[in-house]
Amino acid sequence: MSQIVTLEQLKQTLGAKLAAGAKVVAPVLDGEFASFKEIADVEQASFVPRICMQNSIEEFFFPKHETIFTFVRQGNDVVLNDAPDFDVEQIVVGARPCDAAALPVLDPLFAWDYDDRFYQRRRAKSTVVSFACTQSDAHCFCTAVGGSPENTHGADAILFDLGDGSFEVRAITDKGKALFDGKTTESDKVGKACDAPVVNFDVWKIADWIRANFDSPVWEQVSLRCVGCGTCAYVCPTCHCFDIVDEGSYKKGKRVKNWDSCQDAMFTMHASGHNPRDTQGKRQRQRLTHKFVIYPDKFKFYLCTGCGSCSRSCAQMFGVRPCLEALDKEVQ
Amino acid sequence: MNSEPKNTDAFEPKIVAFVCNWCTYLGADLAGTNRLEYPANVRIIRLPCTGRVDFNLIVKAFEIGADAVLVSGCHPGDCHYTAGNFHARRRWNLFRELLDTVGVDTNRVYFSWISAAEGAKFQSLVTEIVEKTREMGPYEEYQSIVAEA
Amino acid sequence: MENELRNAIRELLEKQEIDVAIGYGRVGVDGAVGAVFVTSPDDVEQIVWNDECRQNLAVHLTRPEVKAFGKIGIVVKPCDARAVVVLANEAQVDLDLLTIIGVVCSGIKRAKPDGTTADEYYAKCETCVQHTPQNVTLVVGDVAEGEALDAKNEQNAATAGNNAKLAKLRAMTVEERFAYWREQFSRCVRCYACRQSCPMCYCNRCVADKNRPTRIDTSASLKGNFAWNILRAFHLAGRCVGCGACASACPAGIELDLLNLTVSDAAKEHFGFVAGTEFGVDPLIGTYADDDKEEFIR
Numbered sequence: 141m142s143q144i145v146t147l148e149q150l151k152q153t154l155g156a157k158l159a160a161g162a163k164v165v166a167p168v169l170d171g172e173f174a175s176f177k178e179i180a181d182v183e184q185a186s187f188v189p190r191i192c193m194q195n196s197i198e199e200f201f202f203p204k205h206e207t208i209f210t211f212v213r214q215g216n217d218v219v220l221n222d223a224p225d226f227d228v229e230q231i232v233v234g235a236r237p238c239d240a241a242a243l244p245v246l247d248p249l250f251a252w253d254y255d256d257r258f259y260q261r262r263r264a265k266s267t268v269v270s271f272a273c274t275q276s277d278a279h280c281f282c283t284a285v286g287g288s289p290e291n292t293h294g295a296d297a298i299l300f301d302l303g304d305g306s307f308e309v310r311a312i313t314d315k316g317k318a319l320f321d322g323k324t325t326e327s328d329k330v331g332k333a334c335d336a337p338v339v340n341f342d343v344w345k346i347a348d349w350i351r352a353n354f355d356s357p358v359w360e361q362v363s364l365r366c367v368g369c370g371t372c373a374y375v376c377p378t379c380h381c382f383d384i385v386d387e388g389s390y391k392k393g394k395r396v397k398n399w400d401s402c403q404d405a406m407f408t409m410h411a412s413g414h415n416p417r418d419t420q421g422k423r424q425r426q427r428l429t430h431k432f433v434i435y436p437d438k439f440k441f442y443l444c445t446g447c448g449s450c451s452r453s454c455a456q457m458f459g460v461r462p463c464l465e466a467l468d469k470e471v472q
Numbered sequence: 473m474n475s476e477p478k479n480t481d482a483f484e485p486k487i488v489a490f491v492c493n494w495c496t497y498l499g500a501d502l503a504g505t506n507r508l509e510y511p512a513n514v515r516i517i518r519l520p521c522t523g524r525v526d527f528n529l530i531v532k533a534f535e536i537g538a539d540a541v542l543v544s545g546c547h548p549g550d551c552h553y554t555a556g557n558f559h560a561r562r563r564w565n566l567f568r569e570l571l572d573t574v575g576v577d578t579n580r581v582y583f584s585w586i587s588a589a590e591g592a593k594f595q596s597l598v599t600e601i602v603e604k605t606r607e608m609g610p611y612e613e614y615q616s617i618v619a620e621a
Numbered sequence: 622m623e624n625e626l627r628n629a630i631r632e633l634l635e636k637q638e639i640d641v642a643i644g645y646g647r648v649g650v651d652g653a654v655g656a657v658f659v660t661s662p663d664d665v666e667q668i669v670w671n672d673e674c675r676q677n678l679a680v681h682l683t684r685p686e687v688k689a690f691g692k693i694g695i696v697v698k699p700c701d702a703r704a705v706v707v708l709a710n711e712a713q714v715d716l717d718l719l720t721i722i723g724v725v726c727s728g729i730k731r732a733k734p735d736g737t738t739a740d741e742y743y744a745k746c747e748t749c750v751q752h753t754p755q756n757v758t759l760v761v762g763d764v765a766e767g768e769a770l771d772a773k774n775e776q777n778a779a780t781a782g783n784n785a786k787l788a789k790l791r792a793m794t795v796e797e798r799f800a801y802w803r804e805q806f807s808r809c810v811r812c813y814a815c816r817q818s819c820p821m822c823y824c825n826r827c828v829a830d831k832n833r834p835t836r837i838d839t840s841a842s843l844k845g846n847f848a849w850n851i852l853r854a855f856h857l858a859g860r861c862v863g864c865g866a867c868a869s870a871c872p873a874g875i876e877l878d879l880l881n882l883t884v885s886d887a888a889k890e891h892f893g894f895v896a897g898t899e900f901g902v903d904p905l906i907g908t909y910a911d912d913d914k915e916e917f918i919r
Contacts, residue, residue, distance in 0.1 A: 173734055173874050175808075192735035194872060195810075204810050205840040277735060278651035360686060365648065365656035367680055369814035371872045387838050389536070396840050401812060406830045419686045448650075452736045455818055455870040456656065456676060457649025527855055528828075528836055531848050548911070558909035562892070565914055566858045566906075569887035573790065573880065574851060575799025584919035597919060613799055617843035 142331070143324035145299070146306040151182040153323050154233060158182065162229040165200050167193065176200065176234070187234060189271035189301050191280060192452055196377035197232050197239045201262045202246070204374075205398045208258075208384070212392040226258065230266040231319065238282050238447035240270040240294035242377035245441040249380060252439075258397075267315045270295040271307075272333040279448025280337035281461050287446050290333035300331020307331070341468035343442065347432040349471045354429075360421030362466040365456050368420050370401035372450035372459055373427070378443045381407075402426050428463060485605035487514040487540050487598070488533040490525045492557075495546035495587045502591030510595045511602040514542070521545065523556025527567045530581060534614045540580040540605040542598070547585040557585070579604070580611060622724070626761045627665045629722060630694060634662040639694035639720050643678050643687070644668040653736060656681065660690070668696070670761075672730045673738050677864040679704040679820035682714050694720040698729070699767075700745070702754040703862040703897025704820040710902055711860075713823055723754025725762030727770055732869065745865045745878065747782030750775050756900060783882050790879065806846040808873035811839065815853060815877050818870035821860045828852065854880035859888045859905025862897045 145153070154164050158180070166185035168177040175194035179185050207223045243263065250256040250263075273280075273289035282288060292298050297316030299307035308331035309324050311317040353359075373379040383400040387393055400407060403424075408417045417423050435443035444460060451459025491497045497518045503510060519525060522545030533541045543564070551557045564583055572578050582601055586594050630642045646657030646667040654673040659665055679701050681687045697705060702723050708714045728746035731739040752767035754760060778784065790798060813829065816822040828836050829849060837852060838845030853867075854877070861881040868878040888894045891914050894905045 194734065194874065205842060279736065364658045364686070365681075367684075367817045369817035369870050370812045371814045371870065374810045374812040374814075375872050383839070385832070385835070385839050387835070387840060398840050399810065399812075404813065406826070420684070421686065451650050452734070453872045454649075454736075455732075455814070455866070457653040457736070458655065459650070462649055528848070528852060531837075531851055535844060535848065548915070555909060558911070558913065559907070561915055561918065562909045562913050563858075563906060564917070565891045566884055566887045567855060568917060570851065570855055570858075570880065570884050572795070573787075573798065573883040574802050574847070575795050575797070577795050582919065583917060613796065617803065617847055620843045 141326045142329060143309045143311075143320070144302070144306050144327040144329060145309050145320060145324045147187060148305075149323050150187060150233075150299075150307065153319065154185075154231065155182045157229070157231055160229075162231055165197065165230065165232045167234040176232070185234070189234075189236075189274045191236060191273060191275060191277060191448070193236065193239075193449065194453075195375060196242065196447070196449065197235045197268070198242060198246070198377045198380075200230065200232055201243065201266065202250075202259050202380060202382075205396055206258055208395045208397055210392070210394040211388070213390065223258075226261040226265060228265065230262065231269070232266055233269045235268055235270040235295065236447060237270050237273060237289065237291040237293075237295065237298070238287055238445040239377050240268050241282075241287055241291055241445040243268065243294040245294075245378050245439070245443060245445065246380060248439045248441075267296045267319050268294060269297045269299060269316065269319070272298055272300045272331060274301055275334050276337040277448070279451045279459070279461060280446065281339045281448060281464075282446035283336045284339040284341065284343050284464075285442045285444050285446045288333070288336050300333065302329055302331055337446075341464055342471075343432060343464065345471050346464055346467050347436070349467060350425075350429055350433050353470070354425070356470075358467070358470050359425040360419060362463060363421045363424035363458070366403070366420045366424055366458050367456055368403045368405060368423060369455065370403040371453050371455070373401035373403055374399060375449040375453050377445060377447060377449070378431075402430070424463065428460070428467070431460070483606065483610055485513050485539040485602055485610070486537055487542060487601055487605065488538040489514050489516045489542040489544060489598070490519055490522075490529060490533075491516055491542075491586075492521050492545035492552075493518055494521070494552040495550060496544040496584075496594065498588035499586040499590045499594045502588065503595045504591075506591050508591055508595040510598045513602045513605075514598050521551065521553050521556035522560035523551075523553065525560060527563065530567075530571075534576070534611065535618055537615065537618075539608075539611045540582065540601055542582045542584065542601060544582075544584040544586050544594075544597075547587055550587060576614070577608075577611070579608065622762050623668075623670045626670050626696065626722070626724060627668050629759060629761055630659065630668060630696075631662045631665045633694050633720060633722075634659070634665070638692065640692045641687075641690040642668070642694040642696070642722075643681055644696040644722075645670065645674040645676070645678075650736065658687075658690075670696075670724055672728060672742075674698065675729055675732060675743075675869060677701045677704055677818075677820055677866045679708060680818060680866065682708060682719075682820070683823040692718050692720070694722055696722050696724060697754055697757065698724060698726040699751045699754040700749070700862055700864045701820075702757050704864060706756050706897040706900055707821060707860055707862060708823075709900055710897075711904065716900075720759075721754075721757040723757030723760045725753050725760065725764060725767040727752060727766065734874070743865055743869075744782035744786065745863055748774060748778040748784050750778055755898070783878060786876065787879055787882055787886070802847070802850075803843065805875045806850055807843060809841060809846040809850065809875060810873060811841040811846065811849060812872060814870040814872060815867035818866040819857070820864070820866070821857055821862075822853075828856075850875075850877070850880065853877075854884060857881050858884045859894055860896050861885050
């Protein structure tokens with residue numbers, strides 16, 4: 141037997157959470173753009189499984205910019221005030237399986253040499269409910285990096301759209317169970333995800349090629365059309381590079397953590413004026429090497445969940461999948 | 473946001489004036505030496521030339537809490553650097569339109585030519601700007617985006 | 622027309638008049654069209670021409686890794702051709718090393734958020750009255766057809782496409798406009814994709830990247846986002862050719878081209894200036910006339 145929740149019940153569940161002061165994040169449709177947003181009312185959300193999203197759920201765990209502390213000058217002293225802890229319950233609904241899968245990938249990073257309390261607090265306070273995919277497109281390649289349209293990695297519960305205004309609920313963790321406890325009915329209907337996207341390249345072999353070909357001219361060739369806009373990094377659910385800057389005046393201000401991208405020429409510019417990654421080929425090499433060699437070597441996960449957001453939003457029609465496919469030709 | 477009714481009696485507008493070193497600054501100085509009284513709401517920032525006034529400075533002034541901005545320099549033909557004010561004039565023609573489209577109130581942005589001999593003009597213009605800004609009230613709209621983290 | 626283009630490029634490569642041809646090819650996922658760099662006459666079959674050729678290839682001309690090729694042949698749409706003219710006028714490209722291959726364009730189809738092609742043209746194309754490229758080395762395509770499209774669009778150019786959007790914006794009160802951009806800019810993530818995709822944003826170090834002192838906040842907060850978007854639009858004053866690369870690159874779907882259009886419109890209205898229409902013209906900002914308008918100056 142399976143557990144079923146109707147759309148109405150789902151809305152009521154979330155509405156009750158909102159009423160209790162929780163933060164609810166869900167897909168919101170604006171014209172043809174769908175993005176994850178914090179909602180004030182469940183009717184704002186669109187509970188339809190989608191693969192094309194303008195952002196990922198990452199920004200609700202690791203915001204695009206976040207205050208670390210504020211400072212204010214008092215007489216001859218400077219008084220520092222830590223930013224308040226994230227202290228509300230957060231429910232993230234409608235994540236793509238590839239969005240949710242990014243969280244366990246990021247967990248070890250934010251708890252490695254330094255415990256990032258900002259990320260960890262948000263993570264501890266959050267429940268992630270994903271939608272099993274009902275379609276895949278040519279950009280999807282989750283299967284190449286160990287995912288699937290019904291991957292539950294990182295999700296507390298997964299919903300399968302039954303197409304009749306109801307969802308099959310599969311609770312994965314205690315948090316997921318608690319969220320839907322008493323809200324579901326038993327049924328014999330069983331949800332099914334779409335077929336897995338087909339990929340004809342082997343990331344393992346490509347990673348080996350990357351390891352052996354740091355100085356290959358191929359990097360420059362495959363990334364010639366990349367203009368370094370960095371959109372790929374900003375829509376990526378796993379990209380996490382950030383910059384720390386102080387903003388404000390002599391009297392008061394704050395230290396903030398802002399997203400950054402390795403595709404920006406300034407990213408590695410030294411104070412001396414030397415830039416070790418002075419061409420786009422070197423920057424793309426860094427991006428791919430970090431995702432498929434450096435990160436797995438250190439944390440045992442690819443820094444990529446195969447969501448395809450990078451290539452969907454790339455105005456130059458580039459991104460991880462086209463790059464991997466181009467490198468695959470070199471492997472052959 | 474502050475939900476209390478606006479107490480306009482207590483509101484003292486903050487005006488940032490970017491003035492050129494050679495004309496308007498001396499005009500303001502003349503107003504002072506002639507004992508022409510003008511409101512103390514204006515904060516004068518002296519720059520070499522209006523041609524130096526980067527449009528970013530106007531945005532920056534609003535960011536740090538200005539309720540109105542004045543940019544003032546030499547009359548056309550009088551520029552110490554020959555053409556700095558001509559360049560500025562062309563720039564402001566376009567920049568005002570951009571500010572207007574973005575929704576920044578152009579009634580809060582003033583441009584003027586005030587020579588070193590026009591102390592009285594400086595006095596009357598600053599008085600007028602302060603009065604008009606007092607009527608419009610604080611520029612809460614821009615401050616609201618500054619306050620938002 | 623595609624064949625005509627390929628033949629022209631093949632000939633240029635064979636005669637060694639160019640070392641590389643920057644054109645469009647089916648390079649992306651599912652054959653999506655992006656830039657290709659063809660160095661051998663044998664590879665010209667990679668080059669395509671259709672209504673999905675969205676990118677403004679002129680953005681590549683100022684990149685050091687592309688300049689390293691030497692003599693460059695570049696495929697340009699009429700709007701992109703104007704970008705090359707501006708680059709030349711600003712001394713960013715060496716015309717002696719450049720062969721500009723203009724194609725007659727009949728409009729480009731918009732990309733949907735998922736990267737597929739929508740069944741409608743870009744808003745900029747609805748008001749386009751220049752379907753035949755000007756100031757190019759050679760023109761490929763049917764000029765008569767381009768002129769017919771110009772005539773067709775001229776009738777409603779003022780009330781269609783982006784002009785209609787801008788008119789709607791201008792009809793709002795100043796507070797409404799501020800609220801509109803407030804919502805738009807709240808989505809900005811400060812990735813600077815707009816800057817990187819713009820052929821005119823070629824500065825080695827952008828003012829947004831300067832930190833001694835910091836000119837504008839680098840945070841993707843509303844304060845920083847307003848400052849950045851005002852800055853970007855105004856640095857394009859008298860330079861923007863309206864290709865729309867910024868807006869199509871924006872991952873947040875912000876209508877950046879409307880800001881540029883405002884300034885371009887003002888340049889046309891106040892100074893009769895249109896960017897990139899002829900070689901050898903001095904930049905609009907950086908020159909002046911004794912009788913420039915000043916009715917707003919007290």
